[in-house]
Amino acid sequence: MSEILVLVEHVDGEVKKVTLELLTLARSLGTPAAVWAGPGYGEPAKARLAEYGAEKVYLADSAEIVDYVVGPKAELLATLVAEKSPAAVLIAATPEGKEIAGRLAIKTDSGVITDAVGLSEGFVADQSIFGGGVNVKSRVTKGTPIIAVRPNSTAPEAAPGAAAEEQVTVTLSDAAKAAKVVERVKQEKGARPELTEAAIVVSGGRGVGSAENFAIIEKLADSLGAAVGASRAATDAGWYPHQFQVGQTGKTVSPQLYIAAGISGAIQHRAGMQTAKTIVAINKDPEAPIFELADFGVVGDLFQVVPQLTEEIEKRK
Amino acid sequence: MDPMNIVVCVKQVPDTATERKLRSDDNTLDRDAADGVVNELDEYAVEEALRLKEAHGGEVTVLTMGPDKAADTIRKALAMGADKAVHLVDDALHGSDALSTSYAMAQTLKKIGFDLVILGSESTDARTGVLAAMLAERLGVAQLTLANKVEVEGSAVTIQRVTDYGYDKVQGSLPAVISVVEKINEPRYPSFKGIMAAKKKPVQKLGAAEAELAADQIGLGAAWSEVTEAAAAPPRAAGTVVKDEGDGGVKTADFLSSKKFI
Ligand SMILES: Cc1cc2nc3c(=O)[nH]c(=O)nc-3n(C[C@H](O)[C@H](O)[C@H](O)COP(=O)(O)OP(=O)(O)OC[C@H]3O[C@@H](n4cnc5c(N)ncnc54)[C@H](O)[C@@H]3O)c2cc1C
Ligand SMILES: Cc1cc2nc3c(=O)[nH]c(=O)nc-3n(C[C@H](O)[C@H](O)[C@H](O)COP(=O)(O)OP(=O)(O)OC[C@H]3O[C@@H](n4cnc5c(N)ncnc54)[C@H](O)[C@@H]3O)c2cc1C
Numbered sequence: 001m002s003e004i005l006v007l008v009e010h011v012d013g014e015v016k017k018v019t020l021e022l023l024t025l026a027r028s029l030g031t032p033a034a035v036w037a038g039p040g041y042g043e044p045a046k047a048r049l050a051e052y053g054a055e056k057v058y059l060a061d062s063a064e065i066v067d068y069v070v071g072p073k074a075e076l077l078a079t080l081v082a083e084k085s086p087a088a089v090l091i092a093a094t095p096e097g098k099e100i101a102g103r104l105a106i107k108t109d110s111g112v113i114t115d116a117v118g119l120s121e122g123f124v125a126d127q128s129i130f131g132g133g134v135n136v137k138s139r140v141t142k143g144t145p146i147i148a149v150r151p152n153s154t155a156p157e158a159a160p161g162a163a164a165e166e167q168v169t170v171t172l173s174d175a176a177k178a179a180k181v182v183e184r185v186k187q188e189k190g191a192r193p194e195l196t197e198a199a200i201v202v203s204g205g206r207g208v209g210s211a212e213n214f215a216i217i218e219k220l221a222d223s224l225g226a227a228v229g230a231s232r233a234a235t236d237a238g239w240y241p242h243q244f245q246v247g248q249t250g251k252t253v254s255p256q257l258y259i260a261a262g263i264s265g266a267i268q269h270r271a272g273m274q275t276a277k278t279i280v281a282i283n284k285d286p287e288a289p290i291f292e293l294a295d296f297g298v299v300g301d302l303f304q305v306v307p308q309l310t311e312e313i314e315k316r317k
Numbered sequence: 318m319d320p321m322n323i324v325v326c327v328k329q330v331p332d333t334a335t336e337r338k339l340r341s342d343d344n345t346l347d348r349d350a351a352d353g354v355v356n357e358l359d360e361y362a363v364e365e366a367l368r369l370k371e372a373h374g375g376e377v378t379v380l381t382m383g384p385d386k387a388a389d390t391i392r393k394a395l396a397m398g399a400d401k402a403v404h405l406v407d408d409a410l411h412g413s414d415a416l417s418t419s420y421a422m423a424q425t426l427k428k429i430g431f432d433l434v435i436l437g438s439e440s441t442d443a444r445t446g447v448l449a450a451m452l453a454e455r456l457g458v459a460q461l462t463l464a465n466k467v468e469v470e471g472s473a474v475t476i477q478r479v480t481d482y483g484y485d486k487v488q489g490s491l492p493a494v495i496s497v498v499e500k501i502n503e504p505r506y507p508s509f510k511g512i513m514a515a516k517k518k519p520v521q522k523l524g525a526a527e528a529e530l531a532a533d534q535i536g537l538g539a540a541w542s543e544v545t546e547a548a549a550a551p552p553r554a555a556g557t558v559v560k561d562e563g564d565g566g567v568k569t570a571d572f573l574s575s576k577k578f579i
Contacts, residue, residue: 069460069478069487070450095438095446095463096480102447103454105416111541112415114445128550130337130442136344137546178459179489182475187483194481200578224578242500243479248333248441249357249499257578267333271441278576279556280569291558296572300561308566316570316579 071176110143132274207262265290358437396507412537459489
């Protein structure tokens with residue numbers, strides 16, 4: 001079977017969950033080959049990639065690859081596409097992943113599909129568009145299919161692969177080095193999982209009422225090992241940092257479970273969470289549109305319901 | 318540094334508040350089904366362009382690719398304070414995918430010239446979020462994207478690029494392509510004076526031939542990808558909604574247990 005390239009997402013030498021999802025997806029359509037860009041590759045990473053079925057690992061682990069905005073990664077992938085003629089390239093549909101996919105598409109004269117939520121025979125992609133209102137199937141018709149897949153689209157499944165390493169060297173062009181990263185600023189993140197990757201997301205909206213009150217949302221999230229999200233009303237009010245905004249102009253999440261507390265469910269909010277597998281809503285207004293989406297809803301005061309739920313979860317653990 | 322020639326890319330999109338559809342004949346966006354509005358993020362792009370012009374001098378040109386009715390979107394950007402506009406409009410462009418769109422826009426940008434191109438980071442209709450990166454690739458200039466802060470000093474441009482962990486400080490030099498995220502600024506409302514002035518500002522219409530676009534690179538026929546099927550998403554199965562009688566939290570926990578989340 002032909003090779004499918006999977007660009008590895010990694011932090012501090014650890015492979016991110018979305019990559020395991022992409023390897024799983026690649027395995028159903030061909031032979032997965034992981035592409036590691038940047039420093040940090042070691043035994044833990046190799047073991048992880050092998051566990052999830054990478055037959056090959058193409059290694060470009062020089063620091064230079066991550067010193068510039070996306071250009072080098074696109075160049076690395078373009079080199080591999082030319083040398084290995086893979087059947088497709090899979091990249092996580094994060095903002096950066098999509099940018100890499102876009103530049104790679106131009107370099108290889110190939111079509112690109114963004115935000116795929118599923119992938120089947122012939123690299124036909126499923127996309128959920130217009131805030132989840134329409135489902136489409138699309139495919140690349142020219143070049144090598146380049147597909148940006150949304151995190152949480154597939155459940156990762158282990159199946160051993162050889163993870164045979166092959167060093168790749170790219171000589172970066174000047175164009176790839178035009179935007180230099182001069183400093184990385186890490187803002188406090190805490191121990192919670194990343195919003196777009198999390199299996200469970202607990203979000204608070206205007207109903208939460210204040211920054212201090214977000215503590216009850218965080219407690220519920222922590223009881224479930226979840227990430228915290230917020231509606232735009234909450235981030236605009238300054239109650240929760242902007243990077244946690246879920247929705248059309250915020251992050252798109254597709255978790256197994258999404259809990260919305262004090263969120264009305266405006267279409268722009270739904271655009272960022274509608275593909276969640278299970279949705280729970282807590283809202284005091286029985287007419288709130290969020291209930292149309294909810295698998296389970298409680299009409300009630302979140303200040304009563306949420307703490308009780310947290311307590312109950314702690315009890316049952 | 319000379320005054321800057323800033324081009325801001327503004328897209329007309331169907332209003333998210335209305336029902337959006339694809340056309341049943343060719344699965345492209347149905348632009349007649351919904352009101353067209355300025356892509357919200359592009360208002361932030363226009364605002365940033367105006368602020369840079371106010372600080373450094375120069376000129377702001379709006380670039381829109383879209384059908385005739387996209388002229389409304391151009392007017393709004395002009396009313397905010399942009400100086401002039403280029404409207405890339407041709408039936409041959411219908412159905413262009415991201416590759417074709419970036420090709421058409423890059424060709425036009427080469428033709429009209431630029432020091433800085435500013436885009437929104439994502440449109441609300443297609444949401445591919447690839448266009449700024451594609452333009453940087455096609456134009457061979459610095460990609461300074463996902464910015465929540467932009468500073469220009471001489472020919473050096475520094476941005477804060479939003480990341481999962483915070484931000485990266487990124488540097489490049491002019492000419493460059495920038496994309497902005499929401500919260501970089503607060504877009505101004507057009508004033509009455511601005512709206513009146515906009516009516517007299519020059520809008521240059523360019524067809525595919527005038528922009529020197531190769532026919533085999535644009536439109537539905539040239540697209541690198543195709544939509545093969547489209548259907549309204551099946552409505553979610555109606556869920557259970559209970560009223561809190563003092564046990565709402567417990568009942569929610571029961572539901573979560575039944576789904577094995579606890
Ligand atoms: C172009 C555009 C882009 C946008 N992008 C986004 C986006 O990315 N993300 C986003 O979220 N929004 C976005 N919005 C804004 C969106 O339209 C809504 O305004 C926003 O989602 C509302 O947030 P909310 O649900 O928290 O607030 P509201 O709509 O005010 O709802 C608050 C809810 O809390 C309930 N409530 C109040 N008190 C309690 C209580 N004690 N207990 C239980 N329930 C309570 C109320 O009944 C109400 O239903 C966008 C808007 C536009 C125009
Ligand atoms: C639902 C849907 C899904 C799609 N999926 C794909 C896909 O997977 N692959 C693909 O190749 N194409 C896809 N397309 C087609 C693609 O959206 C168009 O080619 C589009 O013009 C460019 O993509 P965008 O709007 O998503 O750009 P984005 O990259 O999301 O937009 C970023 C910015 O680019 C600027 N911009 C974008 N378009 C214009 C314009 N016409 N005029 C001026 N400025 C503009 C704006 O500043 C905007 O904020 C899709 C279209 C739809 C409707």
